[in-house]
Amino acid sequence: MQEADISFLEDSFKKYYFNHFDLIKVPERTSEREFGYQKFNSGMTRHISLKDDKELHLLLMQNVPSDVYCSNAYYTFPNLPMNEKDWKEADLIFDIDAKDLNLPCRENHTVSICNDCNDVSKNLTRCLKCNSAKLEKKSLPCKNCIDASKIEVEKLSEVLINDLAIDEENIQVYFSGNEGFHVYVYGSQFQEIGSRERSELTDYISLRGAIPETFGMRKLKQDRASFPDFDENGWRGRFSKHVFGSKSKRSKIITELIANGYSSFQKTLDDASENIGVKIDPNVTMDIHRIFRLPGSINSKSGLTKIRCDDLIKFDPYVEASFLSDDTVEVFANSPIEFKLKSKKFGPYLGEKVTVPTFAAAYMICKKLARIA
């Protein structure tokens, strides 16, 4: 990113941080957390400990970071090197990202930027100009992606509450600042479990690694009664609703499943996993030393803010998470796809000089689709 773009983003971010201290709060048990931040075109600075909101605001004003992070873990000494921190426990965290949902709409709102010649195009396999395969993909706002991600959040909450006995009040949902959601679970029985245990938990939540026997199918000597009932709890219940469709079809479909055999049932399970399993990023949940984007901070992939979603269904990130100013700025834009922010349409821009509000300019610059003119 060039100097002018960086200083424009830094100015805009700083203004946001200065005007919205109310949105940027340190999490509970602050002094046990590790903080970290990144600046544009620079590496990560981490192992920072902070006492309170004031110290955080000072850090933001002094460093004007591109991204700010905070650990889900609690340590005795958060500012020491990793193996001396003395890990105590960690909140459960989940990342749901539209990019991982394999939605058919993706290619309509994704552009690629060639790493070799910087050409921007809608072709996602090779650069049309220099034929390079080193493409960086950038996705633009899409309502469908957000809606699909919301459904995953709902599915996740259902498993957390019903199967894992998590109190609904201890679940907090945030828009990630780009195209997904971050979910936090506080004070559960899972606070102290390690990474391998969390990995198992992610497999459970994603319905991954299930064997046919769990859902009633056997290799030999079938028993119709061992297939799940329609009203059962947990994955057996969700599976039966997905596969049987209705109570009345249960018997007929069990006959079909048995007739199709064991290995075909495994395929049915894989299909169920794809359809009803919750699509969370396993790497995030099993990481017990992660520094995770701080609520209230700006995501430099988009210029949007990571904010809490009180009413998930109504939530529109492209309206509610855009906090940068309306002051206009002139940019050289190359965004072949139209997008909507704060209910205004922008683009498509085909390598042209345009005057747009700061929030839209920042969005495009963060996506590498524009530069300050």
Add this chain to the structure above:
Amino acid sequence: MLALGQDEIAKYPFLADAGQYLKDQGFSLEQFGTDPDLRDLIRKAYDRILVAADGKIYKSDLDGDHVSKEAALPREVFSFLLAIVLLKLSGMHTLIKRFALAEARRAEKYLERDLANISDESKNQLAIRVIDDLFSVQVEKSGDYFVIPISDYLKHSINFHEREWKLINRHVENGQVFLSPHETVRLIRKELGTYINSKIINARTPTMIPGFEDSVNKLVLLSKKFVTYTATTGEYPPCIKHAIEILEKGENLPHSGRFMLASFLLSKGQTVQQVAPLFKNAPDYNERVTLYQLNHLAGTSGSGTQYSCPSCEKLKTQSLCFATSECDNIINPLQFGRKKK
């Protein structure tokens, strides 16, 4: 510590304080080496180790829940304690491991029977308490099942590689996992073995006791039988091949895939300088960052910990596993192509 009755100590002898037990019974170790009436117990202890070394479970004099003769009870405990003394004197760790495992499986049988015992509530409670005291697993009875918190379940189940132990293949409800008595006990088998093993390892090694030499020498000879040799084919496992292919094509390999590849090659003895060029083709290649991260993995910078290659299970979760029949049920890519001779 639990207060135990005689027949509980016979079933779970590792719960007893060995020195105290001998004292309470009015014996010293030396007596077993010299007293002709007691010497037979050394043979019994030796047999107990022999059976364990063979991978079998020692068939005790305890008959079901009760003992045929009152006298058999202390003999049962003595043979266990003397076996430990013999193992300590021999210093053979392979034998200690095998013995601990066999003894764990023996105790497992009793624990399971006690858990399933509906007629005697006290037996039931004892088993539940043993499991809670020793392994911090809170077991509660619920109808025919035993329920434990998911978090407790996971701490133990992650040691199993069979798919039926995955949480997804368990009856989970309301934050708890439902298990049969057999499964409850099976869940802690490894820890039971580890517990017995560490009790033996941590026990004081006595100086050689007259009358014990013969058995100890025989044990040293016996342990030589268990040394194994392994050879490797040198070929990379499919997950590693796949990762290299992706990079060669200039496509994006996720961070977890890069971690797997680098930690694998470093564990195989390659240097950071040898591994680094592999990543040159990555769309976001940055030499400085690559070297920093590789040095971190190799333990030459940062915390100094050398990171090991993730297990097959973890790679499956991360969609990085491309297992073939050649993988042959290994649990870590590093084991690929290793053949026991």
